[in-house]
Amino acid sequence: MFAMTVVVVGAGLSGLAAARHLTQHGVEVMVLESADAVGGRVRTDIVDGYRLDRGFQLYNPAYPEGARLLDYEALDLKPFIAGARIIISQGGHRQVIRVADPRRQPSWAVPSLTARIGSPLSTARFGAYAVSRAVRSPAALSGEPDITAEDALRRAGADRTLMERVLRPFLSGVFLESDLTTSRRFLDLVLKSFVQGTPSVPALGMQRIPDQLARGLDVRLDQQVASVSAHSVDVTGGDVHSAEGVIVATDPTTAARLIPGVRAPAARSVTTWYYRPTCAPDELADGEAALILDGARRGPLVNTVVLTHAAPDYAPAGSALIAASALGVRDTPAHESAVRDHLAWLYGVPTRDWDVIARYAIPYALPAMPVPFDLQRPTRTSRGVYIAGDHRDTSSIQGALVSGRRAAQALLSDLGIAAPNPAPSESLEAS
Ligand SMILES: Cc1cc2nc3c(=O)[nH]c(=O)nc-3n(C[C@H](O)[C@H](O)[C@H](O)COP(=O)(O)OP(=O)(O)OC[C@H]3O[C@@H](n4cnc5c(N)ncnc54)[C@H](O)[C@@H]3O)c2cc1C
Incomplete structure (x- = not known):
C-alpha cells in the first residue's frame, strides 16, 4: 500500500472517476465537494x-x-x-x-422513410453517414478535418427538410445550441453512440450514476475549496489539506478561478x-x-x-x-x-x-465545443495541479468520466506509480 494521499476537488462524475482510478492503484484519496451530495450536474x-x-x-x-x-x-x-x-x-x-x-x-x-422528413435519398445518405461514424474508431474520426456539425451534415447529403424537421431539432437538444456550430468531431461521437446504444x-433517477461511483470513496461534503496548489488545498473557513497531488475536477468556471491560466469554454x-x-x-x-x-x-x-x-x-x-x-x-x-x-x-x-x-x-x-475542437485537452497544468472535467474531453457523461481517468493516469505516472497512459490508438477510444 502507498502512503500517498491525493485530494480531488469536486465530486461530479469526473472527480469520482479520477478517485476510483487512483484508489484502484492503491492511492489514498480524499474527495472534497462543496455541495450537499455527490453528482455535480447529475443530481x-x-x-x-x-x-x-x-x-x-x-x-x-x-x-x-x-x-x-x-x-x-x-x-x-x-x-x-x-x-x-x-x-x-x-x-x-x-x-x-x-x-x-x-x-x-x-x-x-x-x-x-416518408418524404415529409426529407427525400428518401437524403435520409439514406444520412443513415449511411451515421453508420460510417459507428464503424470508425474515434481516433480515425478525430483525424478528419474539423468543420461545424451543420456543414458536416449538409456534406453528408442531408437535405433541407431532413435538416430542419429532424436533425436541427434533435441536435439542438444535444448540443444545447441551434445553429449547429458545434464541432463535427462531437457530432460524430454522438451519432456513433446513438447507433450503438x-x-x-x-x-x-440519474443520480444513481454518481451515487454508484461514490460508493466506498472518502467523499467529504459541504467543503468549499477556496484555493489549491500542487501540494495543498484550502477549504473556505476551515482546513488546509496537504497532499502528494491535487486534481481539480470542478465545473469549468471554478477550475478557471482556482488554476491561473485555465480558461473556461463558453x-x-x-x-x-x-x-x-x-x-x-x-x-x-x-x-x-x-x-x-x-x-x-x-x-x-x-x-x-x-x-x-x-x-x-x-x-x-x-x-x-x-x-x-x-x-x-x-x-x-x-x-x-x-x-x-x-x-x-x-x-x-x-x-x-x-x-x-x-x-x-x-x-x-x-x-461549448466550437471548431476547431480537440477531443482531448491536457490534464496537467503548469501549476503542478491536475485538472479533470468534461471541458477536458467532450461535454458529456462519457467525456467527464474519461477526463477523470486521464487526470488520474497523468498524476500516477508523475508519482512513479505504474499506470501507463493508454496507447495512442486506445486513448481516444473512450472519448
Ligand atoms: C441539463 C443537462 C443535460 C445534460 N444532458 C446530457 C446527456 O443527455 N448526456 C450526457 O452524456 N451528458 C449530458 N450532460 C452533461 C453531463 O452531465 C456533464 O458533462 C457531466 O456531468 C460533467 O461532469 P463534471 O465532473 O465534469 O462536472 P460537474 O458535474 O460540474 O462536477 C463538478 C463538481 O465540483 C464541485 N465544485 C465546484 N466548485 C467547487 C469548490 N470550490 N470546492 C469543492 N467542490 C466544488 C461541484 O459542486 C460539482 O459537484 C448534461 C448536463 C446538463 C446540466
Missing part, C-alpha cells in the same frame, strides 16, 4: 414522489468509459425508443411522424420544466417512450418527453411526469406560458391546468 431531487433530474438528461449505455465503470444491472437502465416523434404542421394540422433506427424499431421503419435513464445553457399532466398517462404520445421534437419549431421547447413511459418510478403510481426543455435560462411568466402552449401543440392535448412541479435553469450546462 436528482425527489419532490412529492416525483424524481426530478436537475435538467433533463439521458445516459447512453454505449459510452465505453461508463460501460467499464458502472454496474448497469444495479442501475436498472430504462431505455427510451431509439427514435423520436416529430410533430409537423401539414396544412395547419398537427401531424406526428415517427423517425427511428429501423433495426431497433422495425414497426416504425416505413414512416421513417439506446439512451436511457436509471430506474430511480457556456451552453438550458431550462427544464417538470409537469404533472392532468390527462390519463396513456393519452400522452400514444404511450410511447420517445423524445418529442417540433419539426416546425413553433415554440421555445427543444424537446419534451413523458419520462414515466420509460421509467415509471419517476412518478407516484398511476401518474405521469413530463420533462420539457428550452435553450437558455429566461424566467418570465410569458415564457412559461409559451412553454405551456408549445406543450399543447406537441402533445395535442390541453395543458392550461397542468401543474409545474419544478423548473431547473442551468446557466452552465455544457461547455
Whole structure:
C-alpha cells in the first residue's frame, strides 16, 4: 500500500472517476465537494414522489468509459425508443411522424422513410453517414478535418427538410445550441453512440450514476475549496489539506478561478420544466417512450418527453411526469406560458391546468465545443495541479468520466506509480 494521499476537488462524475482510478492503484484519496451530495450536474431531487433530474438528461449505455465503470444491472437502465416523434404542421394540422433506427424499431421503419422528413435519398445518405461514424474508431474520426456539425451534415447529403424537421431539432437538444456550430468531431461521437446504444435513464433517477461511483470513496461534503496548489488545498473557513497531488475536477468556471491560466469554454445553457399532466398517462404520445421534437419549431421547447413511459418510478403510481426543455435560462411568466402552449401543440392535448412541479435553469450546462475542437485537452497544468472535467474531453457523461481517468493516469505516472497512459490508438477510444 502507498502512503500517498491525493485530494480531488469536486465530486461530479469526473472527480469520482479520477478517485476510483487512483484508489484502484492503491492511492489514498480524499474527495472534497462543496455541495450537499455527490453528482455535480447529475443530481436528482425527489419532490412529492416525483424524481426530478436537475435538467433533463439521458445516459447512453454505449459510452465505453461508463460501460467499464458502472454496474448497469444495479442501475436498472430504462431505455427510451431509439427514435423520436416529430410533430409537423401539414396544412395547419398537427401531424406526428415517427423517425427511428429501423433495426431497433422495425414497426416504425416505413414512416421513417416518408418524404415529409426529407427525400428518401437524403435520409439514406444520412443513415449511411451515421453508420460510417459507428464503424470508425474515434481516433480515425478525430483525424478528419474539423468543420461545424451543420456543414458536416449538409456534406453528408442531408437535405433541407431532413435538416430542419429532424436533425436541427434533435441536435439542438444535444448540443444545447441551434445553429449547429458545434464541432463535427462531437457530432460524430454522438451519432456513433446513438447507433450503438439506446439512451436511457436509471430506474430511480440519474443520480444513481454518481451515487454508484461514490460508493466506498472518502467523499467529504459541504467543503468549499477556496484555493489549491500542487501540494495543498484550502477549504473556505476551515482546513488546509496537504497532499502528494491535487486534481481539480470542478465545473469549468471554478477550475478557471482556482488554476491561473485555465480558461473556461463558453457556456451552453438550458431550462427544464417538470409537469404533472392532468390527462390519463396513456393519452400522452400514444404511450410511447420517445423524445418529442417540433419539426416546425413553433415554440421555445427543444424537446419534451413523458419520462414515466420509460421509467415509471419517476412518478407516484398511476401518474405521469413530463420533462420539457428550452435553450437558455429566461424566467418570465410569458415564457412559461409559451412553454405551456408549445406543450399543447406537441402533445395535442390541453395543458392550461397542468401543474409545474419544478423548473431547473442551468446557466452552465455544457461547455461549448466550437471548431476547431480537440477531443482531448491536457490534464496537467503548469501549476503542478491536475485538472479533470468534461471541458477536458467532450461535454458529456462519457467525456467527464474519461477526463477523470486521464487526470488520474497523468498524476500516477508523475508519482512513479505504474499506470501507463493508454496507447495512442486506445486513448481516444473512450472519448
Ligand atoms: C441539463 C443537462 C443535460 C445534460 N444532458 C446530457 C446527456 O443527455 N448526456 C450526457 O452524456 N451528458 C449530458 N450532460 C452533461 C453531463 O452531465 C456533464 O458533462 C457531466 O456531468 C460533467 O461532469 P463534471 O465532473 O465534469 O462536472 P460537474 O458535474 O460540474 O462536477 C463538478 C463538481 O465540483 C464541485 N465544485 C465546484 N466548485 C467547487 C469548490 N470550490 N470546492 C469543492 N467542490 C466544488 C461541484 O459542486 C460539482 O459537484 C448534461 C448536463 C446538463 C446540466
